[in-house]
Amino acid sequence: MVFSSEIFLFLFLPNFLLIYYLAPMRWRSGVLLAGSYLFYAWWRIDFLGLLVLTTVWTWALGRATRASLRTGNLRRAKTMTAIGVTGCLSVLGVFKYFNFFVDSFAGLLGTTPEAMGVHWQILLPIGISFYVFQSISYLVDTYRGDADEDPSFIDFAAFIALFPQLIAGPILRYKDLADQFRHREHSLDLFTAGMQRFFIGLAKKVLLADAVAPLADLAFQNPDPTAPIAWVGALAYMLQLYFDFSGYSDMAIGLGMMMGFRFIENFDTPYASRSITEFWKRWHISLSVWLRDYLYIPIGGNRKGAARTYVNLMVVMVLGGLWHGSAWTYVLWGAWHGGWLAAERWTGLARATGTWALGRTLLIVLLGWVAFRAATLGDAVDMYAGMIGLNGFDIAQDIRFSITREMSAALGLSILVAVLEPKLKKLSFTHFQPQSGGTMTVVNTLVPTLVVTAIAMLAILRLAEQSVSPFLYFQF
Template sequence: MYYISPKKWRHFTLTVISYIFYGWANPAFVVLMIGSTIIDYICGLFIAERWGKNWSKPIENLVKGGERTRRQKLAVTISVISNLSLLAFFKYFNFAVENYNSLLEFIGVETIASDSIINVILPLGISFYTFQSMSYSIDIYRGDAKPIRNFIDFACYVSMFPQLVAGPIIRFQDVSNQLKHRTHTLEKFSRGIAFFCLGMAKKVLLANPCGKIADVCFDSVDVGLLNSWYGAISYAFQIYFDFSGYSDMAIGLGLMLGFVFPKNFDAPYSSRSITEFWRRWHISLSTWLRDYLYIPLGGNRNGNTRTYINLMIVMLLGGLWHGSSWNFVIWGAIHGTFLALERLANKKAFYQKLPKIAGIIITFIIVVFAWVFFRATDLPSAMHYLQAMFGGTSATQIDVVNNVLIRNPYYIFSFILAGIVVWKFPQTWDFTKKITFAKTIWIMLLMIVSVMALMTQDFNPFIYFIF
């Protein structure tokens, strides 16, 4: 439908298809997204002072780093507050009520606890499209991009189905020029197919079986020492292949439509420090937090103490962005603490003295421990699981049953293969730069096997849909 549409109607076609795709889960979600889109589009017009004015006139009032008028400041403030309010209500209302009631119960005045019967449903992908939409008004305000004249073009940017529900987070400045003009080539389309097939294989052939191992271990009442590590590392593999696989598919679909989206993963488990890990993991989120939160807070410009505080704030909010649970806050705190410690240690050449393999192993172990809080259903479950990883629990009959479920040849092979792919295989971005005949055969075979596996699997969750 996209390619048979007249060129000037392609964004309209893509927008309508994206709204249908998004509304398939709940049509009310579409109304919410359209409302957010309208607000940011209008705010962008006011920031650029293009409301009812001639678009052919040069935009001289948006020189990068220049002084902004009161109306421009008000417009960008409205955009940011409306997006964050939308995100806060739908993502954290239930969490706030639960913690409010728990606090009142703790201090013995539960009689005034909230009996709200509202159960707010989290719209799919709201964490992603609010960040994208908000980047539009911020980028225009900073002078990093020019506003879009056509509302449909902007709606297409916000709602584009390839990355709508689980990212990567596409900043406006990265695609503003592509929305005006981009090329559609056979090379792009072919590479897009390759991206999609490889992402599909990551998800179906690696993430799903590793996820099954993790679910058995984390959902078990008791888990032994070996199985606790087996489950935790399996979850590390699952979340990587699940999310990087989805990102690959999104990038591939974008290429098929002529868009070049930025890389979102770059071998994160080969990192030698947590600092390096965040340069390689979920790059679209880490750079968004850096450019729109860390740097505005002052970054590293106001002394060491302030820098460490800024790192902690960013990672705590980054953890909370993932979900309304104290487990996510703790996960963010762990990463924030190590980011601060590594910044201090680097000045003493601590990390530089470690062999490369040692840095990779230490970093991976830290990441795996942090993933326990990310995966566990609540804080007591996370602490119980960590206790098992340190040998604080003994194997029970339940653990023997778990062995039957997850130590069969299929799951063990999937686990080993996942490790080999993580540390030995090239990244999709690099592998698809040149598509040879041999690569084409492998890619098609992987796609066929993935589809066959998908037809037989009843376990197929996408982790980042819930964020």
Template sequence: MVFSSESFLFLFLPLFLLAYYATPVRWRSATILVGSYTFYAWWRIDFLGLLILTTVWAYGLGALISRHRGTAKGRMYLTIAVTGCLGVLGIFKYLNFFLDSIAALVGTDVAGLGIHWRLILPIGISFYVFQSISYLVDVHRGDAKANATLLDFAAFIALFPQLIAGPILRYKDLEDQFRQREHSVELFCDGMARFIIGLAKKVLLADAIAPLADLAFAAEDPSMALAWFGAAAYMLQLYFDFSGYSSMAIGLGMMMGFRFIENFNMPYISRSITEFWRRWHISLSVWLRDYLYIPLGGNRSGVARTYMNLMIVMTLGGLWHGANWTFVLWGIWHGGILAIERATGWDKSSSRHLIALPMTLLFVLIGWVMFRAATVDEAFGVYAGMIGLNGLMPDPSTWQAVTRESLALLIVAFGIAASEPWLRGIFRPDPAIRISASGAAALTRSDVVAQATLSVAVTVIGALTIMKLAEQSFSPFLYFQF
């Protein structure tokens, strides 16, 4: 089940919200848990068991770590707990990759090794395993308390708005919210607006320009024009698809009284790769910093070690996205640029240079080609097209496969991404979209006009999105594969 499906929008979500608000406050975690497990089991009920086992494992070991915190036994329990979580992730996400790599080294395939099975990747496993690890480490550090009930902790791990594709939440940030959180008409309406905007990003923009990216990456020898169009289309498709999911997750959380962290902050206005990673997939960037980069020594162990740490973190961050050499190379690409920016001071001085923005966008786009490609060879085929080795223009039959709608919406998507600071500042300086359901008398006239305009705009966007959704085929979110 995906957020942009009729079964979610018109069946699951209304029934869940009715059940949630009909449940007494003290039992709402139970409603969240049942609803979230139902949501996950809609995909495959057998993998629900893995989610439950991971939850029980983290909860039980977290209690032992808390009881023996600061002792050798506590560190031993932490090692066991994190190893177990990484073991689950390693087996289900990377065993196929490992076997394929071994087979390639000996010049055969996995069937030639006598292996005739493949593991299915459980959806959302990277996210709920990372959340479990952060909880265990935070308990060890004393940043989180292991005093939650199993019900609350299970509801946190399985919380369906972010279960499949984030943002990556940390228990210490939601601990108090599970005990007490705000429920109001105003917050519910704010959340609904965030959800509608996120749905529109996915349906009206990301899905509409996806055929351009698919066409370029499916071409055997893409021309220069097709390669650049396809790379730019994927760059925008991924942003609006993933940021759209994050907006929907944040909006759903608000409708339930939760406040999640923002996951995107206008990444395509960045003037360095360092700044880009402060704006793109923020929850992952912060997780990698707090649980990998800093424990490795961060920038405290000398210049050479700092660069090495950056490379290690970004390479592992690339591998987190998928078991493929394309993701490893994508991580190395970003890690190398981060190290160069740190070494040259560009991370601090880039804002003063006019070339910084287009250069950063070019580096990001080059990286996205490797990220999108199914194989390293496919990525270099697109790179060859981008530098003109396959000719300048595609044949007429290729252009016929490109719709005017896709080209027009590619331009619209580019305009929206480029003008996000201006769009956010139209109604209020706070980047959160807000529709007030009360307190209008306390607002200034301009505030009333702005909020009324925003209400109408969101309503129109929502209607257009539903109409578009009714006529298109199923399209999962891109980050579901991670």
């Protein structure tokens, strides 16, 4: 089930929210769990079993770890944590990387998986990368003492399966939501703000990302793109991916607010970054924080000298690239960003400012997205060849006729929104300010409400005339 679909907007969501708010407070986690399982099973009910088994495994090993800590048996607690994390990584390894390893091994031998007797492919369960990472963070936090209370199984299972972010994040940590599972604020202001945030995300997806997608497809599906098409296609994909993924995050955060949750922000105008270091503080923030806390720091971080720091950055980013998908293109993308993170730390460019720094960063990010989007390394090379002019500078007549006015207008609008986004964020339609007591004040005015309503209507009208378009991060 996709957020940007009629069945979710007009059937699942209103009925779920009705049941959720009619239920007594003590039952709402159960309603959330049931709704999340229904949401996931809508795709394939058989893979719901894998989600449930992973949840039970993580909860049981977490309890065993906590019990060992209470008795002072640190060795057993460490063993239980290692077993739990290994089990979670095994699930990810089998379902996400088995095909990749078999294909790569066959390639090294100069043969094919079929010739080796492997005649089947494992289907990738939707959202597995996200709920496995959340499970691992819970186990590690339990061992570290950061999650010091035993959650009920219903609360924990609802956290793992939380449908607003189950499919494409943001990656949550139980220790950040534990208090919210015990007590959540429900108010009309918060619900309204969440609904506004949801529709802003829907507009990003439907009116911007989906509208520029044909331009990206046109370039990346062309075996020999000329320079203009290659650059326009790369730019279109750069915008498509951002508005698609940030739009999903907005929708997830908005849905959470409608149910009384406050999720962490996942994007902070990343295309305004002056360095790759800054970019990774603004792009997919929940993944960056996860990699820092559960991978970069444990393997040494920057505590073991400059050379080791550069190696650690490369290792983390390559593994981060591989997390996105089981293909060498993602490894290349991760290595590209890891190399630049190390180079910026070595040269001091991580602290660069000014327009030239912005342009350099955007160029590095755009070139990286080419590898990220390409189906194979060969396709990435073809795009890079086109971008440097090796395929010429003309635009074939059939391609010229394929580029409609709507595509061009969508690209121009997307560029404009991306450029103005830092200023638009300051004039946010729904403005939250944390107060000293930790509460949040929602400032709503009539004009922003009317603007968001108009945007929502445009998005829904657009949605009605196009086929369902899955979010790009569903494949990860």
